[in-house]
């Protein structure tokens with residue numbers, strides 16, 4: 153009756169103890185931050201000509217993003233890169249991103 157043991161063998165060969173965090177979907181902020189870091193460098197610490205987001209206060213970051221949302225002239229002055237990004241952030245995500253980068257200088 154070796155066949156009885158086949159399902160157990162299959163189960164036993166599954167990778168054990170995958171960290172639980174690896175199974176959780178990334179939060180909205182984590183997904184956005186991955187995109188932001190694409191330009192702003194690892195963890196938003198700056199890269200080449202791209203300004204660092206870390207090291208600024210959360211309020212300062214939020215104020216810049218909000219200004220681009222509300223003031224078309226200021227948005228145009230960015231060469232439209234950040235104007236486009238800030239335009240599609242809702243207020244909750246904008247604040248969460250500002251807190252994310254502003255939290256750890």
Ligand code: HEC
Nearest residue numbers: 184187188190191203213216217229230231233234237249
């Ligand atoms: C395609 C590249 C790119 C991506 C992606 C990007 N940025 Fe930027 N960001 C820039 C550039 C370029 C500037 C400088 C614009 C300027 O100051 O006119 C900038 C400036 C900023 C500033 C102002 C920094 C300062 O000190 O003045 C903030 C805040 C910012 N970005 C936040 C974000 C956030 C949050 C995200 C993700 C939602 C993001 N950026 C994604 C290119 C990018």
